[in-house]
Amino acid sequence: MTLDDQMKEIADELSIKYGSDYVVTLKELYAIFLKKYGTKEGSINPSDYCYNRVNNGITLKKPTVFEYLGHGKYRCLGSNYPYNGNIYHKPKGQREFIVGTCINGDRIIASKDDFFNEDTDTNIDKRQNDHRTSRNPSMKLRFEILKRDNFKCCVCGASPAKNPMVELHVDHIIPWSRGGETIEENLQTLCSLCNYGKSNMI
Numbered sequence: 001m002t003l004d005d006q007m008k009e010i011a012d013e014l015s016i017k018y019g020s021d022y023v024v025t026l027k028e029l030y031a032i033f034l035k036k037y038g039t040k041e042g043s044i045n046p047s048d049y050c051y052n053r054v055n056n057g058i059t060l061k062k063p064t065v066f067e068y069l070g071h072g073k074y075r076c077l078g079s080n081y082p083y084n085g086n087i088y089h090k091p092k093g094q095r096e097f098i099v100g101t102c103i104n105g106d107r108i109i110a111s112k113d114d115f116f117n118e119d120t121d122t123n124i125d126k127r128q129n130d131h132r133t134s135r136n137p138s139m140k141l142r143f144e145i146l147k148r149d150n151f152k153c154c155v156c157g158a159s160p161a162k163n164p165m166v167e168l169h170v171d172h173i174i175p176w177s178r179g180g181e182t183i184e185e186n187l188q189t190l191c192s193l194c195n196y197g198k199s200n201m202i
């Protein structure tokens with residue numbers, strides 16, 4: 001049984017038993033997985049299986065069974081739930097932002113090249129091998145790019161210094177998925193609005 005199947009089975013069982021308002025914590029899920037399948041907690045990431053969430057490198061083919069509520073809590077909606085609401089992404093160390101919408105359980109990702117592809121993990125690994133650099137800039141490089149660009153969006157000039165709502169991202173000019181490397185010359189500072197207006201589909 002694959003991890004995807006286990007996640008689907010557990011969420012479906014919980015939602016049938018307790019109703020789709022039932023909230024489970026990450027800790028509880030770890031315990032259920034261990035008891036039921038002997039699956040270790042290191043391989044369990046329920047946030048990959050949420051109607052309202054996408055993560056880096058995730059394939060959209062994964063079953064959706066939870067609503068992420070924050071603070072390690074998941075509502076057990078089960079598969080085939082007609083979920084309606086925003087889809088969020090939260091990169092490590094950054095604030096979460098909206099990347100799409102879920103309509104009657106179908107996820108529509110409106111932006112960001114990372115989430116368009118339906119790559120399998122193997123393809124992502126393979127693509128990684130075609131690069132000299134790793135996909136995510138280090139904190140140091142990220143900071144250097146922000147500093148070089150004067151902490152302003154290269155497209156619209158928005159700056160968190162002037163408007164605290166502005167969120168700056170370090171973006172690949174030639175997208176990683178098209179062979180762009182994570183090097184100074186291929187990175188730029190964009191605000192979240194300009195970043196997600198841009199996609200490598202253009």
Ligand SMILES: [Zn+2]
Nearest residue numbers: 153156191194
């Ligand atoms: Zn901008």
